[in-house]
Amino acid sequence: MxxxxxxxxxxxxxxxxxxxxxxxxxxxxxxxxxxxxxxxxxxxxxxxxxxxxxxxxxxxxxxxxxxxxxxxxxxxxxxxxxxxxxxxxxxxxxxxxxxxxxxxxxxxxxxxxxxxxxxxxxxxxxxQDGCGQVEGLIKDGYPTCTFTRVYPDGEVHWFHGSKRLHGEHKTIEDVEDGGWLTIRSYMERKSSGVSYNCSLWSTKIGRYIASTLVEKEEFSPRERPLNGTGSQGPMRTSWCFTILTVFLLKLL
Missing domain, CATH: 2.60.40.10 (Immunoglobulins)
Structure with missing residues (x-):
């Protein structure tokens, strides 16, 4: 057919x-x-x-x-x-x-x-990167900072004044519930009375995502001035307010 x-x-x-x-x-x-x-x-x-x-x-x-x-x-x-x-x-x-x-x-x-x-x-x-808080304090004389709810990862950089410190600190990472990281870092030498800056560098996006000042504590919690003057003890800072500090440091 x-x-x-x-x-x-x-x-x-x-x-x-x-x-x-x-x-x-x-x-x-x-x-x-x-x-x-x-x-x-x-x-x-x-x-x-x-x-x-x-x-x-x-x-x-x-x-x-x-x-x-x-x-x-x-x-x-x-x-x-x-x-x-x-x-x-x-x-x-x-x-x-x-x-x-x-x-x-x-x-x-x-x-x-x-x-x-x-x-x-x-x-x-x-x-997206970031999320969480950073806390800086002097513990037993040693500058210490802790970053909570970190994602995906980060490198802790320490500054003494305007100078970046290399190889003088130790960093520990712990995985929390949900997959968040808690990153703790501390200097291996005691504070000399000069403020330290502890910053978290994101290797994924190539910039700092958090930072805090770690200052020598000269007042007990009850003695710390309420008007914010003088040296402070533990500093807990929301990440969104800390980027300016790091930016100014990089200009020095």
Missing amino acids: GFTALHLLLWLLAASTPTAQEMLSLHVTPKISAACGQQVTLDCEVSSSQHGLSIKHMQWYQNNTSYCSVNSEETVTKEHQSSFRCEYQQGRLSLIFTEVQPMESGTFRCKLHSNKGAKDGSTILEL
Whole structure:
């Protein structure tokens, strides 16, 4: 039987007609950058150009860990213990983090099974550098500073006046819950009465992200002036207020 014009027409129609799989779409944001303390929402939304779409199963997961899912009856199940919640509404499954932890940064995948086919998509969740506090004090005569809730890592640099000190301190790192780092550093020589500067250098972004002055304590906590004059003891400083100090040091 020869190849007729009718056969050609039927073949062209079949080739140009989209399948149910092609009519099904899954929408996710490719990449999200999360600032420390910021609420972050990962949305996975399904749509179809055909009527009668019915979701059988929809799920957010990371590696082999499932975070939440929704079934055909639109029942949402939270399947992992962490600071997040899940919401579902009209084909959109949202994974909402109250505060992203370092161990949660990475690639999240959303997968869908429906009566129109299956789809999956991925979102890269990136946690920005920084977050936390720095405390500087004189302990047993030795200048000491502690950086809390550090991510992803950092190098501690000490300054005596305007001079950078090399090889005169020790640094210890501890991994806390959620993957945050606590970095403790102390000088190996006693304070000489001159203020020290303890700064945290981010190797990832190539700049200082935190700094504090460590001054000799001449007053007990009860004797320390309330007006802020004189030398101070322990200094606990929010990181966002410390960058100016480091910038001025680099100009010297």
